[in-house]
Amino acid sequence: MKKFFSVLVFFAWLLPAGVATAQEAYWVQVEANATLREAEASARRYAETIDKVNAFRIGQSGWYATAIGPFTEAAATAKLLELRAAGAVPADSYVSDSRPYSQQFWPVGDDALAEAPAALPATPPAPRPDAPQAAEAGEVAVADPETAPEPDPAPAPDPAPETAPETAPEPEPAPEPEPEPEPVREETRQEALQSEYQLSGDEKKALQIALQWQGYYKSLIDGDFGPGTRAAMSAWQEANGYEVTGILTTRQRAEVLAAYQAVFDSIGLRPVTDQRAGIAIEIPTAMVSFDRYEAPFAHYTGDEGVRVVLISQRGDKATLYGLYDILQSLEVVPPEGERRRRDADFTIEGANDRLISYTHAELVDGAIKGFMLIWPQHPMKLNPATGEMEPEVDRRRDLVLEAMRTSFASTGEAALPDNAGLDEATQSIDLVSGLEIRKAERARSGFFVSNRGAVLTTTEAVAGCERITLNESYDASVVATDDTLGIALLQPAQALAPIAVAELLTYDPRLKSELAVAGYSYGGRLSSPTLTYGELAEVQGLSGEDSIARLTMLAQDGDTGGPVLDQGGAVVGMLMAPPAGNRQLPAEVALSAKSTALAEFLAANGIAAATTEVQGAMTPFDLRALAANMTVLVSCWK
Known part of the structure; x- marks a missing residue:
C-alpha cells in the first residue's frame, strides 16, 4: 500500500x-x-x-x-x-x-x-539482576562457556515434613469479566461546531477538497465554510445515512478525509528522476514502475493498464515536428482529440472506447523532452443527464495528469542516446520504439477517376467504417454506391491533385489478352502498389452478367478495388471483392467490373470519366510507374 x-x-x-x-x-x-x-x-x-x-x-x-x-x-x-x-x-x-x-x-x-479491542499481553515479571539479558530480535541467546558461571551444587533435600491432615485447596476466585466497550458517542451539533472552530484555514481547505472530490462541493477552495460548504456537508450526511445538520462531526470529517486519502493510496504519486532521460516528474508509482528503454522512450508500465512514457532525444525544431507526426500514427494516440503544435512544443490528446491519452513534448536544453500518460477507459454506463451510454470516468487520471504537468522538468542536457535499449528492443514494422502503430481495420485498393481526387473502390472496402483514409493521409467519404456491382465512389475531404487519373477503355479487350491488376496486395505494408499479372478468361460474369468479366489471376484481398490494366495502361475494369457467404471461388478465379459499367456509374454521379480507345504497349517499368501514380491505398478505421 x-x-x-x-x-x-x-x-x-x-x-x-x-x-x-x-x-x-x-x-x-x-x-x-x-x-x-x-x-x-x-x-x-x-x-x-x-x-x-x-x-x-x-x-x-x-x-x-x-x-x-x-x-x-x-x-x-x-x-x-x-x-x-x-x-x-x-x-x-x-x-x-x-x-x-x-x-x-x-x-x-x-x-x-x-468486538472488544485486544489489549497488550500482561507485562512479565522483572528479571533478577543476575539473569542473562534477552537476545536481540532475530538472534539466539547462547552462553559463553568460558565465562558462564559454574552451576550451583544441588541443595540437600529437606527432611520429610510431618504428616498433616489433608485439606481441600481453596478455590481461586473467578476472573472478573472484561467491561463491555462503551459505545462511541456522536458529538452534538454544538460540540461539532466547537471542534470545527479549532480547525486551521488549511485544514478547512483540505475538507473542502475532499468534499469536492466526492462530488458534493462545487465552489471555490477558500477555507470559508459558507452556504456552499454547508450544503455540501448536508448532502454528504444525507448520502451516508447521518442526521442532516450541515455541520460535520469529528468522526464524519475523518470519514470524508479517509475516503479521499484512499484515492491517493491507490495512486502513489511520487517524484521520479530518470537520469538517463534527463527528466524529473511525478508519476503514479503505485500503478506503474520502470520497464525498459527504447529510444526515444522510457517505458513505465503496470498491471492496471496505465502506462507512462517519458520522451527524450537530441534534436531541433525539425525533429520535434517529425516526432509530432510519428506519434499520431501510434495505437496509443487515438485520432479523435485536440492537437496543438507551436514553435517549441506540442500537445496531443486522444480518446477512443479503449483508452485516453495525453502527450506533451518541448524543446529544452538542446533536446526534445516530454511525457505520455496512457489511461484505460472504464466500462460504459448510462448518463442520466443525457440518456446516453458514456465511459465511466476514472477521476484519478485528472489528479495524475495535473501532477505530471506541473512537476515535469528537464534536469539538464542529458538525453537518451539513439541506441538506448536497442539490444532488448523488439524489432517490428508494427512498432515504433516499443509502441504499436495504429492499424486500419482493413486495407484495400482504389484508383483516381477525376483530377480533384475522386476514387473508385469496392463497397466491401468501406462497409461499416467510422473513418476512411486515402494513402493513410487524407480523409474521404462515400458519396455513391452500386450494390449490384459492389463499387463505391469516394470523395476526399480536401481537393487532391493526382499525378495520374484512370483512362477507361471503351470496349472489351480480346480473350486471353494479358492484363495486370495494381493493388496494395499486403494491406499497405509496402509503400507502393504491386502488379499481379493474369489474363482475360471470359467477357461475362459467372452467371452471364455483361457488366462483369472473369479473369485468371492469383490476386490478394488487398488488391480488390484496384484498376485492371491492359499492356498499354488503359483501365479495362476494377477488381471486385470475392463473393460473400459460403460460396468460394477457386484461387485463380477473379472477377472484374468492366470499364464501360464504371463509366456509366461515374456519369450518373456527375463525373465525366477519361476514356480511351487505344490499346498500346508499355514497358513493365512504365506500366509500374503509371500504376503507382494512379492507385490509392483505401483504409477503413473503426
Whole structure:
C-alpha cells in the first residue's frame, strides 16, 4: 500500500483530546482498494499469515480497506511495529481508529467492529539482576562457556515434613469479566461546531477538497465554510445515512478525509528522476514502475493498464515536428482529440472506447523532452443527464495528469542516446520504439477517376467504417454506391491533385489478352502498389452478367478495388471483392467490373470519366510507374 502522505499526520488535527474512550478500537490498516474483488483478494492474502484480518467499506466512498484488529491503541501500535519488523505488511501501513470503516464484508458474517479491542499481553515479571539479558530480535541467546558461571551444587533435600491432615485447596476466585466497550458517542451539533472552530484555514481547505472530490462541493477552495460548504456537508450526511445538520462531526470529517486519502493510496504519486532521460516528474508509482528503454522512450508500465512514457532525444525544431507526426500514427494516440503544435512544443490528446491519452513534448536544453500518460477507459454506463451510454470516468487520471504537468522538468542536457535499449528492443514494422502503430481495420485498393481526387473502390472496402483514409493521409467519404456491382465512389475531404487519373477503355479487350491488376496486395505494408499479372478468361460474369468479366489471376484481398490494366495502361475494369457467404471461388478465379459499367456509374454521379480507345504497349517499368501514380491505398478505421 503506497501512500501520498501519512494518514496519521493528515488526521491528527481532527481528533480533539478526550473524544476517544478507553475502550475505543484501533486497527492496523494495511491496504486500500478501489474494487470489492481486489479488496477480498487482499484480505485473503494477508489472512494466510496474519490473524484478525478484516475488510471494510470506507464510508460511502466506494473504496475498501484491509485492516487488522481490533486492538487498544497501544496494542495496535505494538502490532504495527511487529508486522513491519517481520516484513509482513507494507512499510506505509498505519494505525487507524474505527471511524472510517462502515460495513464489514470479509470474513463473511463477522462483525469485528462490535468486538472488544485486544489489549497488550500482561507485562512479565522483572528479571533478577543476575539473569542473562534477552537476545536481540532475530538472534539466539547462547552462553559463553568460558565465562558462564559454574552451576550451583544441588541443595540437600529437606527432611520429610510431618504428616498433616489433608485439606481441600481453596478455590481461586473467578476472573472478573472484561467491561463491555462503551459505545462511541456522536458529538452534538454544538460540540461539532466547537471542534470545527479549532480547525486551521488549511485544514478547512483540505475538507473542502475532499468534499469536492466526492462530488458534493462545487465552489471555490477558500477555507470559508459558507452556504456552499454547508450544503455540501448536508448532502454528504444525507448520502451516508447521518442526521442532516450541515455541520460535520469529528468522526464524519475523518470519514470524508479517509475516503479521499484512499484515492491517493491507490495512486502513489511520487517524484521520479530518470537520469538517463534527463527528466524529473511525478508519476503514479503505485500503478506503474520502470520497464525498459527504447529510444526515444522510457517505458513505465503496470498491471492496471496505465502506462507512462517519458520522451527524450537530441534534436531541433525539425525533429520535434517529425516526432509530432510519428506519434499520431501510434495505437496509443487515438485520432479523435485536440492537437496543438507551436514553435517549441506540442500537445496531443486522444480518446477512443479503449483508452485516453495525453502527450506533451518541448524543446529544452538542446533536446526534445516530454511525457505520455496512457489511461484505460472504464466500462460504459448510462448518463442520466443525457440518456446516453458514456465511459465511466476514472477521476484519478485528472489528479495524475495535473501532477505530471506541473512537476515535469528537464534536469539538464542529458538525453537518451539513439541506441538506448536497442539490444532488448523488439524489432517490428508494427512498432515504433516499443509502441504499436495504429492499424486500419482493413486495407484495400482504389484508383483516381477525376483530377480533384475522386476514387473508385469496392463497397466491401468501406462497409461499416467510422473513418476512411486515402494513402493513410487524407480523409474521404462515400458519396455513391452500386450494390449490384459492389463499387463505391469516394470523395476526399480536401481537393487532391493526382499525378495520374484512370483512362477507361471503351470496349472489351480480346480473350486471353494479358492484363495486370495494381493493388496494395499486403494491406499497405509496402509503400507502393504491386502488379499481379493474369489474363482475360471470359467477357461475362459467372452467371452471364455483361457488366462483369472473369479473369485468371492469383490476386490478394488487398488488391480488390484496384484498376485492371491492359499492356498499354488503359483501365479495362476494377477488381471486385470475392463473393460473400459460403460460396468460394477457386484461387485463380477473379472477377472484374468492366470499364464501360464504371463509366456509366461515374456519369450518373456527375463525373465525366477519361476514356480511351487505344490499346498500346508499355514497358513493365512504365506500366509500374503509371500504376503507382494512379492507385490509392483505401483504409477503413473503426
